Amino acid sequence: MSKDPERDRLAARMGRIATVGANVAGAAAAVGAARLFGGDDADRQMAVAIKAALGRSKGPLMKVAQIMATIPDLLPKEFADELAQLQTNAPSMGWPFVQRRMRGELGADWDTKFKSFEREAIAAASLGQVHRATGLDGAALACKLQYPEMASAVEADITQLNNLVGVYRRFGKVVDPSEITIELTDRLREELDYEREARHMALYRRMLADHPEVRVPEPIPALSTKRLLTMTWLDGRPLRSFLDEPQAVRNRIAELLFQAWWGPMAHYGVIHGDPHLGNYTFTDGAAQLNLLDFGCVRIFPPRFVLGVVRLYRALQRDDMDAVAEAYRDWGFGDLSRPAVEALTIWARFIYAPMLDDRVRTAADGVAPGEYGRKEIMRVKDELQAHGPVKVPREFVFMDRAAIGLGAAFLHLRAELNFYEMFNAQIDGFDVDAVKARQVEAVGAVGLEPG
Numbered sequence: 480m481s482k483d484p485e486r487d488r489l490a491a492r493m494g495r496i497a498t499v500g501a502n503v504a505g506a507a508a509a510v511g512a513a514r515l516f517g518g519d520d521a522d523r524q525m526a527v528a529i530k531a532a533l534g535r536s537k538g539p540l541m542k543v544a545q546i547m548a549t550i551p552d553l554l555p556k557e558f559a560d561e562l563a564q565l566q567t568n569a570p571s572m573g574w575p576f577v578q579r580r581m582r583g584e585l586g587a588d589w590d591t592k593f594k595s596f597e598r599e600a601i602a603a604a605s606l607g608q609v610h611r612a613t614g615l616d617g618a619a620l621a622c623k624l625q626y627p628e629m630a631s632a633v634e635a636d637i638t639q640l641n642n643l644v645g646v647y648r649r650f651g652k653v654v655d656p657s658e659i660t661i662e663l664t665d666r667l668r669e670e671l672d673y674e675r676e677a678r679h680m681a682l683y684r685r686m687l688a689d690h691p692e693v694r695v696p697e698p699i700p701a702l703s704t705k706r707l708l709t710m711t712w713l714d715g716r717p718l719r720s721f722l723d724e725p726q727a728v729r730n731r732i733a734e735l736l737f738q739a740w741w742g743p744m745a746h747y748g749v750i751h752g753d754p755h756l757g758n759y760t761f762t763d764g765a766a767q768l769n770l771l772d773f774g775c776v777r778i779f780p781p782r783f784v785l786g787v788v789r790l791y792r793a794l795q796r797d798d799m800d801a802v803a804e805a806y807r808d809w810g811f812g813d814l815s816r817p818a819v820e821a822l823t824i825w826a827r828f829i830y831a832p833m834l835d836d837r838v839r840t841a842a843d844g845v846a847p848g849e850y851g852r853k854e855i856m857r858v859k860d861e862l863q864a865h866g867p868v869k870v871p872r873e874f875v876f877m878d879r880a881a882i883g884l885g886a887a888f889l890h891l892r893a894e895l896n897f898y899e900m901f902n903a904q905i906d907g908f909d910v911d912a913v914k915a916r917q918v919e920a921v922g923a924v925g926l927e928p929g
Contacts, residue, residue, distance in 0.1 A: 571599075571600040571603040571608045572600070572608060572624075572626065574598045576627075577598070577600075577610070577624065580624055580625075580627065580706075580707075581596075581624070581707070584624075584704045584706060584707040585702065585704070585707065592615070592701075592702060593612045593613060593614060593615065593620075593702075594612075594613040594614060594615050594617065595612060595613040596610060596612040596613075596622070597610050597611045597612065598610075606625060606626065606629055606670060606671065606774075607623055607624055607625040607626055607629070607706075608623075608624055608626070609621055609622065609623050609624075610622045610624065611712065612709070614699070614702075618711060618712075619711070619712035619714075620699065620702070620709055620710065620711060620712055621696065621709070621710050621711070621712045622702070622707065622708070622709045623673065623707070623708040623709075623710075624706070624707055625671070625673065625706040625707070629671060629706075630671055633667055633668060633671055636667075637664050637667065637668075653858075653859050653862045653863060653867060653868065654862075654867055654868060654870055655867040655868065655869040655870065656870070657869065658869060658870055658871055658872040658875075659870055659872065659875050661872055662872035662873075662875045662876070663875070665872075666752070666775055666777070666876065669774070669775075670774035670775060671706075672705060673703065673704065673705055673706055673707060673708040674703070674704070674705050675926075676708055676773050676774050677698035677700070677703055677708055677710075678924045678925050678926050679773035679774075679776040679926075680695060680696060680697075680698050680710065680773045681698060681924040682749065682776070682920060682921060682924045682926060683695045683743065683749075683751070683770065683773060683776075684697065685920050685923060685924065686742070686743045686746070686747055686749065686920060687739070687742070687743070687770075690738065690739075690742070691767070692735060692738075692766070692767050692768065693735060693738065693739045693767070693768045693770060694713055694767050694768065694769050694770070695769075695770050696710035696711045696712070696713055696769075696771070697710060697711045698710050699711070713760065713769040713771070714760075714762070715760030715761050715762055715767075715769040716760055716761055716762075716763070717756070717757060717759075717760055718732065718756045718757075718759045718760070718761065718887065718890070718891075719756060719890075721761060721765065721891070722890060722891065722892075724765075726892075726894065728764065728765050729891040729892060729893055730891075730893050730894060730895055731765040732761060732765045732768070732891055732893070733887070733888050733891050733893030733895055734895065734900070735761070735765065735767075735768035736759065736768065736884060736887055736888070737884070737895075737897070737900050738900075739751070739768055739770055740880065740884055741900075741901065741904045742904060744779075744784065744787075745784070745787075745788075745904040745905050745908065745913075746904075746913065746916060747913065747916050747917050747920055747921075748778065748779040748780070748781050748783065748784045748913050748914075748917050748929055749776065749777070749778050749779070749917070749920075749921075750776070750777050750779070750876065750877065750880050751770065751773070751775075751776060751880065752775040752776060752777045752876035752879065752880050753772060753774070753775040753880075753883075754879065754880050754882070754883015754884055754886070754887065755772075755883070756887060756890070757771075757772075758770070758771045758772045759771065759887075775876070777873075777876045777877070777929075778917070778921060778926065778927070778928060778929040779873055779877075779929045780873070780929040781910050781911075781913045781914040781917060781929070782808050782910070783808065783809055783810070783873045783877075783929070784910065784913055785808050785910040785913075786805045786806070786807075786808030786809040787805075787809075787877075788905050788908050789801065789804065789805040789808060790802060790805035790806070790808075790809075790826060790830070791830055791833065791834075791901075791905070793805055794823075794826065794827060794830055794834060795834060799816075799819060799820070799823070802819060802823055802826070803816075803819045806819065806822065809871055809873065809874055810871030810872075810873055810874070811868070811869075811870075811871055811874075812869065814868070815865055817861065817864070817865050818862065818865050818868055820861070821858050821861035821862045821865070822858065822868070824854055824857050824858050824861065825851075825854055825855060825858050828842075828851060828854040829851075829878075829881055829882075829885070832885075832897035832898070833897045833898055833900075833901040833902075834898065835897070835898055836896065836898040836899070837896060837898070838894055838895060838896050839894065839895075839896075839897070840888070840889065840892065840893065840894055841885045841888035841889050841893065841897070842885065842889060845889065846889070847886045847889040847890050850882060850885050850886045850889060851882055851885075914928075917929065
């Protein structure tokens with residue numbers, strides 16, 4: 480057995496690069512063949528080839544592909560549909576493996592630090608798995624344990640991400656994905672750092688302290704490391720179990736989701752960037768929302784939040800000059816007028832329920848799986864003649880989370896006055912106040928402002 484952990488990590492990384500590189504190269508070859516021989520069905524053939532390659536790769540790069548699939552303005556429908564079918568769930572580590580990992584994180588006597596620790600994982604995903612446990616004080620706990628060699632896997636997959644983006648560049652001339660790649664890389668590295676996730680959790684507990692209807696787990700520092708995150712267990716039912724509840728209950732859930740997402744965004748410039756429905760559970764009757772999984776949290780520069788509010792006001796007035804200025808606040812740079820008008824097709828869709836002062840659904844007559852698809856195809860058609868638009872990195876997770884939130888509202892078939900809820904959040908908006916609150920809150924938990 481090797482005694483050199485650095486050599487072991489290097490070997491793991493090189494092996495990962497070789498495996499993933501071969502899969503991506505194979506996908507690239509399939510793309511070329513599809514373009515040459517595929518005719519009208521070329522996009523679907525390419526999408527199937529890339530999905531197969533990433534499915535063989537497993538791990539972090541597959542997660543990146545899923546994220547890309549949730550950004551409707553990045554991929555054609557054929558690609559998004561195929562990549563959305565990828566599953567990040569991985570086989571959980573067996574008990575002997577878990578014991579070795581726990582010894583490595585908490586020491587040889589790790590089991591004496593818990594009253595009980597369940598052998599079987601209750602959840603397994605792309606980067607780690609979760610076990611239920613009981614603290615010595617009797618408190619119910621959740622222990623999130625990272626799989627071994629994930630840092631090597633992430634770095635190897637980041638090396639290959641540019642190759643995947645290169646495949647995209649062969650068929651896409653509407654969106655320049657360079658900033659998107661940087662953003663995905665940074666967020667993926669952050670998700671490996673469970674100490675940072677604990678700080679994200681503490682930040683949300685601070686931001687939502689005056690909202691007892693939204694619960695956030697409490698991290699347990701004495702039982703946590705960079706690769707093990709122990710937190711208080713929150714009992715609750717998954718969102719999907721409420722889909723057949725009465726309208727009032729489903730509306731209540733949507734209200735809680737809106738508050739938990741837009742409150743931190745409007746007042747602190749912070750979003751929970753992973754809209755997966757599994758990251759929310761609720762107490763019976765939807766009295767309280769449990770907000771879970773803080774690996775993907777985005778802290779924005781306050782000017783970006785200003786752009787969000789400015790764009791809303793500009794759309795209310797139908798002022799295209801002000802719309803263009805809001806896009807500059809977002810980091811889009813100087814856009815041509817046709818590009819501004821094309822992007823505004825998307826903006827009007829996202830803001831639509833908040834511009835409409837009435838009780839309504841998030842998108843009347845639209846199924847959750849089709850949320851935004853028709854509008855983004857219109858955007859693509861309009862942008863084809865005007866060259867690629869470089870999407871600023873801050874936009875990536877804002878867009879992803881907004882789409883995820885809208886889809887959740889549609890799953891719930893919620894009927895609410897989104898206009899009233901949104902305006903309650905931005906009433907008296909002051910960008911300097913956002914900056915001051917952000918600096919105080921993120922500094923208190925050891926994070927950097929946006």
